[in-house]
Amino acid sequence: MGVTQTHREEHKDESVRPGPAAATAVPVDEPPxxxxxxxxxxxxxxxxxxxxxxxxxLLVLFAFAQQTTHGLQTDITQGTAHAPRFLLTLATLVSSFGVLAVPVAFAVERLFHKDGxxxxIGLLAAVIAFAVTVLLDDLVISSAPGGVLDSLIWGGTETAPVHTDIAPVIAFVTAVGMAGRARWQAVTWTxxxxxxxxxxxxxYASVAALAATYFLGRAIGHGTLYAVGTPNPRPPGLAVVxxxxxxxxRTLRARRLSDDEDxxxxxxxRIAHSPDAVPTDGSGVALPRGDWQLEVSVLDRDQQTAGVLYRVWRLVRLREAAPRRPVxxxxxxxxxxSxxxxxVDAAGARTPxxxxxxxxxxxxxxxxxxxVPGRRLDDVPDEDLTDAVLTDVWGQLKRLQSARLAHRRLEGGAFLISERGRAYLIDLRSGEIAAGDLTLRLDLAQLLTTLALRVGPERAVHTAARVLGEKALAAAVPLLQRVALSRDTRAALRHDRELLTRIREQIVRLGPEGEAPPIRLERFRPRTIFSIVALTVAAYIVVPQLSSVDPVQLVAGAKWWWMGVALGAAxxxxxxxxxxxxxxVPEKLxxxxxxxxxxxxxxxxLVAPAAVxxxxxxxxxLQRSGVRPGPAVASVGxxxxxxxxMHILLLILFGFITGSTGNATRDLAPSRTIVIVLLALAVLTAITLTIPRVRRFATRRLKSMFSGVVPRLVDVLQSPKKIITGLGGSLLLTVAFVVCLDASVRAFGExxxxxxVVVVFLTANAVGSAAPTPGGLGAVETALTxxxxxxxxxxxxxxxxxxxFRLLTLWLPVLPGWAAFAYLQRKEAI
Structure with missing residues (x-):
């Protein structure tokens, strides 16, 4: 239920107190x-x-970070060693007392102002921070890798990795909020x-430990503040009036039109009558006077950061003609x-x-x-979306594009359809003037998809063609990609996955010669981000191991004849x-x-995952060798x-043999472990495939990879020579890699x-094939080690x-591989 307020009410927030003009009582209907x-x-x-x-x-694990922090600490210690002992003692006493006394004094001051x-909230954050730091000190960090603990502790094992005396204070200061109180803020942080x-x-403290303490305290403070909430700073309707x-x-009455706080x-x-206040439809014709004469949009400061992470992601990921500010x-x-x-008004487009x-x-x-009395496009019933209305919508877009104005949010909420069936452009806060060609085409693609979701691709395209022309629509075809559309539109497309394809087909039918190649809008794909993260994790694991290896000693201590065997096997x-x-391949190669x-x-x-x-x-x-595309894909599949x-059969076979010999590899692959792993993978796969989206993705990938494989295998089975060559090559490939790995081990006297060795290689190779990193980089090294x-x-x-092993099988062949790649390209063999 809404409540009606008047200007005679008292306001608790001085920043939104009405001025002298608010003497007259004005009713404002809005929810609490x-x-x-x-x-x-x-x-x-x-x-x-x-x-x-x-x-x-993560940084404290790397040698350069450890050296930097230790060097900084040494400089501070040596620099303060010459200071008078009295000053150091006084500073210690003041900080030990003040770091707790100042927040307590601020809390007392707030209590006097009835801000309990x-x-x-600040006290809750401090208690949480204290509990978390104690837990980290006693249980978590003490069990972490040695590099973490050694870098966080400096000056003796009695030092706590995270400081329980500072972290609660930082959490309290963060949660209690000292904005606008510069003196308290300065004293506290001092x-x-x-x-x-x-x-x-x-x-008794290290730079790394202090940095960790600071971020931990800030995280707990902000997290507590978000979980509990902050006092509502948004001005009420009375302040708007x-x-x-x-x-x-001069306002007579006001009412909140939207109830969603987000x-x-x-x-x-409703304002006092004035000739200037009579709304028109843009051509001088007065609109019918309704209950309201003004529509007021309120921009709240706290909402300016809403969706900033998504906007940053889109800004970084997509190629745009002009940079935009996410905040x-x-x-x-x-x-x-404004x-x-x-x-928009100057361009002749219709807008309030x-x-x-x-x-x-x-x-x-x-x-x-x-x-302007009317309904947003989203709220207009399908039967009221006539061709005349759609044509008018396209006419407004044409005026925008002619003036090189981009709306950038042409969804259902971007248009208001008046009671006379005229379209008005609204929600202009994301617009752009002097827009580039790419931005204007993105607007066109977005509006095409928005209308096609409502009236179908046929009507959307044909009404657009009448206004914009076939050439303009053809320019939008390459941009009809999911990544180019808004988040809500992409969500709606999940219910009609073929809609973009149908829109393209309708446009191509209008002018087949105007079909343009696709445009890559993404700077990078999510797979690239995943690969970068995977490489980072791999470096986190592998780099500490490499730091203990001396390359000169490694080469000098190796047995060269075994290295030659490994090279030959590679x-x-x-x-x-x-x-x-x-x-x-039935054909001769x-x-x-x-x-x-x-x-x-x-x-x-090295530039793509190994399995791809x-x-x-x-x-x-194969295609360059004369094999048709379908059979070529089937042969490789x-x-x-x-x-x-064969890989799976060999892994199970040698895993069983290894687990039954009672040797040192019992822990690696005993038969019971093999069974447990296989059962766990089967259960995990079954659970994963219950998700429709994952099931469709897996089916599509497997179908594209192995489509036509069975008929191709039937062709090959008719030639025993081909079967021996194919299976023999697969077995020889595994044997060669195993010999290379075994020789690499023996080269160092082990x-x-x-x-x-067979089980180790087969396991690591499976991990590397599944990893999304180029050549299985990071994943194979970790698994093998x-x-x-x-x-x-x-x-x-x-x-x-x-x-x-990786030098011989991954890095050394890069230069010959590049030469072979260039040669085959010159010969048009690939």
Missing amino acids: RPDRIRRPSDAIRFAASVAGLVAVM VRVA MIGLAALTGLTAA AALERLGL EVRRYGV RSLRRSLEQE LMAYA RLVGTSEVGTEAALVAYEY ALTYLAAAFMLMGF PLGRTVLVQVAASFVK SGVALNTRY ASQLMGMA SLPWTA VALTISGLTAEAATSAVLL
Whole structure:
């Protein structure tokens, strides 16, 4: 239920107190304001603090970070060693007392001002911070890798990695909020800084530990503030009315038009009669006077950061003609919307006339438009969306594009359909003037999709063609991509996945010669981000191991004859891969050129996941060799399928043999473990496939990869020679890699049972094929090192053997692979 307020009520917030013009009682109908709100900015600051904490914990593992922090601490200790002992003692005493006394004094001061809720929230954050720091000190960090603990503790094992005396204070200060109280803020942070400095001077604190403590305290403070909420700073409707009266608009009545607190607040306002206040339809014809004459949009300061993470993601991910700011100040947002309103009106497009703008206290601003009776496009029934209405909508877009104005949010809420069926452009806050061609085409693609979702692609395209012409529509075809559309539109497309394809088909039918190639809008794909994260995690694991290896000593201590054996086995893998491909292609392929293709794949797999690069290159090679595209894909799929089947069979067989011998590899792959792993994978796969989206994705990928494989296998089965070549090549490939890994181990004076080496390689190769990183980088090294260590090798020997193995199979072939790739391209073989 809404409540009616008048200007005679008292206001608790001085920043929104009405002025003298509010003497007359004006009823304002709006729902009760929530006492507390969750600000998006608190969630963003919480996420940033957590990211900072994670960054500190990762950096302390690297040698350069440890040396930098230890050097800084040494400089501070030596620099303060010459200071008078009296001053150091005084600073320690002041900081130890002040770091707790100042927050207590601030809390008492707030209690005197009846601000106990704020103090209670700060106290809650401090208690949580204390509990978390104690838990981290006693349980979590003490169990972390040695590099983390050694870098956080400096000056003795009695030092706590996270400081329980500072973290609660930082959490309290963050949650209680000292904005606008510069003196309290300065004194409090001075005490915190002094306490940190004296901790460094006395060598019971480290730079890394203090940084971790700071980010932890800030994260807990902002997290508590977001969970509990902050006092609502948004001005009520009475303050909005008072701001209108300062513009000279005498208000008679106002009512909130939107109840959602997460959207822009809109008010319908009735003002005293004035000729200038009579709304028109843009051509001078007066609109029918309804209950309201003005529609007022209120821009709240706390809403400016809403959706900022999504906007940053879109800004970084998509290619745009002009950079945009993901976060705008309240003043800039007000200016942007006002500028767009004037520009749209000047372009001749229909939009409610801007009446005035004003700040509303310090926490909001308003934009007042003439009120136009009507419904937003989303709310218009399908039967009322006639061709005349659609044509008028396209006419407004044409005027925008002619003036090079971009709306950037052409969804159902961007148009108001008046009672006379005329379209008005609204919601201009994201608009852009002097827009580039790409931005204008994105607007066209968005509106095409928006209308097609309502009336179907046929009507949307044909009404657009009447107004814009076939050539303009053809320019939008390459941009009809999901990534180019708004978040709500992409969600709606989940119910009609073929809609974009149908829109393209309708446009192409109008002018087939106008079809344009697709445009890549993404700077990078989500898969790229995943690969970067995977490489980072791999570096986190592998780099500490590599730091203990001396490359000179590694080479000098290796046995060269075993390195020669490993090199020969690595070279043999390319011949085996060529046999494997040739065995599943009924057509005859030249052996030398097929081997060159496999060498070229060693270069390509550094820029694509290992399981993808070889498939694409071999398919291309077969097509260039005269094999039709369908059979080419089927042949490569058949070889991959048989290779995967043999890989799984060998893994199970040698895992069972290894688990039954009672040797040092018992922990790596005992038969019981193999069964448990397989059952767990089966259960996980079954659970995953219950998700419709995952099931459809897996079906689509498998169908595209292995479509036509069975008929191709039937063709191959008719030739025993081909079967022997294909299966023999697959087996030879595994044998060559196993020999290379075994020789790499023996090159450093170590050895393992050959069955264990087989299991280690097969396991690591499976991990590398599944990893999204180029060549399985990071995943293979980690899996091999861990498996060899479990099998009985020392960490140093395992790391050295893995480095040699990957050098021979991944890095050394890059240059020959590039040469083979360039040669095959010149010969048009790929």
